[in-house]
Amino acid sequence: MKNVYDNSDFFGEYQSMRTKEVNANNLIEIPIMKELLPDLTDKTILDLGCGEGGMSKYFITKGAKHVTAIDISKNMIKEAKKLNPSPKIDYLVLEMEKIDTLKKKYDIVFSSLAFHYVKDFYKLISDIYKLLKKDGLLIYSQESPINTCPVITDEKQKNKIEIDGKTYHLLSDYCNEGAREVFWNGISVTKYHRSYATIVNTLTQNKFKILDIKDSYASKKAIELCPKYVGQKDKPYFTFVRAKNVIKSAKYDR
Amino acid sequence: MKNVYDNSDFFGEYQSMRTKEVNANNLIEIPIMKELLPDLTDKTILDLGCGEGGMSKYFITKGAKHVTAIDISKNMIKEAKKLNPSPKIDYLVLEMEKIDTLKKKYDIVFSSLAFHYVKDFYKLISDIYKLLKKDGLLIYSQESPINTCPVITDEKQKNKIEIDGKTYHLLSDYCNEGAREVFWNGISVTKYHRSYATIVNTLTQNKFKILDIKDSYASKKAIELCPKYVGQKDKPYFTFVRAKNVIKSAKYDR
Numbered sequence: 001m002k003n004v005y006d007n008s009d010f011f012g013e014y015q016s017m018r019t020k021e022v023n024a025n026n027l028i029e030i031p032i033m034k035e036l037l038p039d040l041t042d043k044t045i046l047d048l049g050c051g052e053g054g055m056s057k058y059f060i061t062k063g064a065k066h067v068t069a070i071d072i073s074k075n076m077i078k079e080a081k082k083l084n085p086s087p088k089i090d091y092l093v094l095e096m097e098k099i100d101t102l103k104k105k106y107d108i109v110f111s112s113l114a115f116h117y118v119k120d121f122y123k124l125i126s127d128i129y130k131l132l133k134k135d136g137l138l139i140y141s142q143e144s145p146i147n148t149c150p151v152i153t154d155e156k157q158k159n160k161i162e163i164d165g166k167t168y169h170l171l172s173d174y175c176n177e178g179a180r181e182v183f184w185n186g187i188s189v190t191k192y193h194r195s196y197a198t199i200v201n202t203l204t205q206n207k208f209k210i211l212d213i214k215d216s217y218a219s220k221k222a223i224e225l226c227p228k229y230v231g232q233k234d235k236p237y238f239t240f241v242r243a244k245n246v247i248k249s250a251k252y253d254r
Numbered sequence: 255m256k257n258v259y260d261n262s263d264f265f266g267e268y269q270s271m272r273t274k275e276v277n278a279n280n281l282i283e284i285p286i287m288k289e290l291l292p293d294l295t296d297k298t299i300l301d302l303g304c305g306e307g308g309m310s311k312y313f314i315t316k317g318a319k320h321v322t323a324i325d326i327s328k329n330m331i332k333e334a335k336k337l338n339p340s341p342k343i344d345y346l347v348l349e350m351e352k353i354d355t356l357k358k359k360y361d362i363v364f365s366s367l368a369f370h371y372v373k374d375f376y377k378l379i380s381d382i383y384k385l386l387k388k389d390g391l392l393i394y395s396q397e398s399p400i401n402t403c404p405v406i407t408d409e410k411q412k413n414k415i416e417i418d419g420k421t422y423h424l425l426s427d428y429c430n431e432g433a434r435e436v437f438w439n440g441i442s443v444t445k446y447h448r449s450y451a452t453i454v455n456t457l458t459q460n461k462f463k464i465l466d467i468k469d470s471y472a473s474k475k476a477i478e479l480c481p482k483y484v485g486q487k488d489k490p491y492f493t494f495v496r497a498k499n500v501i502k503s504a505k506y507d508r
Contacts, residue, residue: 146400146428161415161422168415168422174400175469176487196450197467197493204464211458213451215429233430239451
């Protein structure tokens with residue numbers, strides 16, 4: 001995973017985007033993530049790609065016992081400690097590729113919009129399984145596979161075209177998985193496209209029991225604030241997964 | 255499910271399409287379905303939407319003990335008895351909506367490109383679960399959710415546009431599930447669009463363990479015979495599911 005958040009130009013752009021009230025994170029992604037959470041009372045939680053720690057802090061306000069919150073970016077962890085501090089949260093600079101170095105087991109592993117930056121999805125899911133207690137939950141969001149598929153090599157390349165009031169999408173390479181160089185906030189970012197089938201197969205191969213998969217939808221309120229979000233019904237931005245550890249892993253049982 | 259196969263004009267068109275050697279069924283769908291089958295020796299199989307019985311007969315040649323093959327269309331069952339007879343196959347005119355009237359339990363429930371015609375997917379999956387022995391397999395194909403999504407109300411409406419060598423698809427209503435009236439062989443046919451998420455959730459809600467989900471791909475040979483099949487990597491025609499009954503159903507245990 002490339003750490004673009006410690007590029008100072010990018011980080012400034014990112015911060016100004018995320019702090020706007022009307023954006024897809026605040027109006028679509030976070031409300032759905034909150035709906036997917038169980039009762040958090042006394043739960044221990046690992047937050048992968050915690051960013052500025054908004055969700056980590058939210059878990060504590062909802063009764064969680066402890067949160068380990070990791071992010072690849074020093075900038076992010078610094079901001080998180082400043083904006084969302086708590087004696088019950090440990091903020092750590094750590095890549096998701098290295099969570100196999102963590103020593104505890106958790107009730108919940110949570111991740112918001114970070115997994116599409118990880119190249120080796122199989123290892124990530126395998127590591128998470130080992131970090132969960134029996135009956136522990138993985139709850140994560142990612143960009144929808146329908147969104148991540150097109151290979152767009154040029155910043156100006158359109159990924160959709162409007163004709164006669166209908167939107168035609170560049171849906172190329174859906175079954176051709178792998179790296180996608182996309183332009184975001186002025187710099188090139190590498191995301192990894194994986195199909196719904198691969199998400200399901202990777203979870204089941206790693207013994208996860210899938211509880212549900214959801215695509216994003218926009219509430220009436222969100223559409224009032226940002227009318228283009230009506231398009232979520234055509235092409236969802238995000239996909240959400242809940243899966244459960246059903247077999248105790250002997251190796252990591254501690 | 256509307257029975258279009260007993261409309262004589264439609265049936266004629268359908269037969270001439272399916273008997274061509276170069277079509278997506280022969281070159282893409284059937285080869286993948288055959289790869290997904292386990293050893294069939296002494297297995298009992300229920301074939302849902304058997305059509306002319308080609309796969310039912312194939313199961314017998316591969317050692318299956320018995321096949322119950324159903325289709326909604328009298329025409330199809332008549333053809334099947336003529337083209338693919340076997341003392342080990344029972345061909346029945348029966349809708350998939352009424353399989354809860356069947357009395358046996360099976361090692362395998364198989365279905366090729368029929369489930370997208372069924373309105374009540376939840377009931378279908380629930381009925382199939384009860385018709386499977388413990389460790390029994392459901393193996394089925396359907397049109398890919400990426401293919402079934404657009405609402406196209408006009409026969410001439412294009413569902414894709416080519417610009418600068420790139421294909422833009424009308425990917426509308428992916429998250430808006432339900433009936434789609436599509437024009438096929440000159441008449442209107444109703445298919446039901448369901449997202450990948452709904453397929454997964456319906457299987458897991460009915461206690462199925464998902465073994466794998468695959469999207470269609472074209473072999474080198476298929477692309478040589480029909481170059482446009484290279485587009486399977488962009489937008490697959492078909493999706494395949496294998497799932498297992500892991501809990502014996504007391505109600506249907508016989």
